[in-house]
Amino acid sequence: MLRWHPYDGMFVCDCRGRVEHRPALVLRRTGFLARHVTPAHPEHSEDCPFARDPTEGREIVRSYRHPAGQVLRLLGPLQAIGGERHEVARVAYATPRSAVAQLLMRAVVAANIQQVRCGEDRLGLSQQYAEIRRVAADIRVAEEVTLQRVLGTNLDGLNRVIAAIEGVEPRSWRGSRPVGVIICQVDTVEPHLLRAGPERVLEVAGRISVFGESADATRRISPQTPGLAAIVVARPEANERYRALKAYVHPCYGRGDLMLVDSDYERRTLREILDTAAWMLNARKVGMTVEKPVFDIGLPVDEADAQGVRTFCIPDFVVTATDRDLEAVMDLRAGNDQAVGHDCP
Structure with missing residues (x-):
């Protein structure tokens, strides 16, 4: 919510709640609202819709287009995990969509999981996973490597995904970092763990991003309201072992259905x-x-x-x-x- 201050020509925003110093915006001659950051006016909350300048806004919008045919670069160059270790972060529509999230969206759309035809039998959970594995042949994680070659669909399938990565000829990864992906349902998200039931647990070394417009979104993934996760497997550094490095989790319809929903x-x-x-x-x-x-x-x-x-x-x-x-x-x-x-x- 914005409040106009005519005496200084700016809007004051309450995106950070009732604080002494509130974020502000000013109206530019181009007609756009621009952020006005001073000691008296801090940065806007990251999910504030008024926090973006036009260039940044265009890039965010582009991140939500279908990345048809693009190679999805899931990780940057080899580097230490650093400050992202054991972090759980909420992401929403006000933030750019990551390549990992794009990959998950592409897979469920191509597998027709996001569509229900009334009167027709809905595919069971195992069949939905089979469809994801099938369409993964058309999604590339490197110029010469399809997702299908390095994909797992079980939380306890880390070793199989690692073996699949190591089975790809090194020259096929030219210009890309060797990665694998696990796509599976989870029902608990913790600062360093993903759980599916009482026994299947996977440690994630880096950031776990959970989609949700509500501030407590990370607590809303549960056995009753599960999420669908895309987990990236790679080496943190060249001389280290393969691990689950980061994950994106989006709410899904139910335990027997992978259809993504927002809340x-x-x-x-x-x-x-x-x-x-x-x-x-x-x-x-x-x-x-x-x-x-x-x-x-x-x-x-x-x-x-x-x-x-x-x-x-x-x-x-x-x-x-x-x-x-x-x-x-x-x-x-x-x-x-x-x-x-x-x-x-």
Whole structure:
């Protein structure tokens, strides 16, 4: 929320709560709001929507486009883990989407996990994992290495992923750091651990990023509200052993379904949509398809620049009546779990 101060020509923001010195913005001649950082006005909170200048805003929007055909560089050059050791961080739509998150989104979209066709049997959990392994052949983690070659789908499959990395010819990694990936459900996130049930535990040496618009998002991954994790396996330094270096965790629909959702509020809403769709099919013979988008579907950023910097457009759900020319775009507003909504231009 912004409050206009006409005497000094700036907006004061409450993104850091009720503090003595609040972040501020000033209006530029270009029409953009710019951050105004002084000793009296600190930096904005990282998830504040007013904290971005136009260039930074465009880069954030681009990070939410579908990275079709791109090689996903999951790690930079070899370096020590340093200050990121054992850190759990919350990420939200106000922050750029990482390459690890992009990889997870690409995999579930290609596997058709983000779409439900009412009246058709939903794939079981093992079949959903099998589909992810199948489509991983079209996702590259190096110019000559597909995700399929270095992918595991069990939290206790670290050694198998390491063996797969070492089985790739070194020359195939030219220009890229050798990595492997584990994609699996987790139900507990701790500062240095991911857990799936009481016995399957994986230590993560670096940062674990958990998606959630609410401040306590990291505590909302549980056996009742699990998350889908993408875990990067690599050497921290050239002379060290392979380890799980970092992970990205996104809430998913349930223990038997890997469909990504943004909050428990969206889980409950999806159940209501599916119940309504089942009634429409049985009572009115109208089939429906429900999709949960995870990529920006708005104009390409460069095309939108003439109209000013836009935010990305990711509807919460898209409901389509099959065999009829009907489509509904659902945009949830903040409920008890602060579900996020985005207006589509």
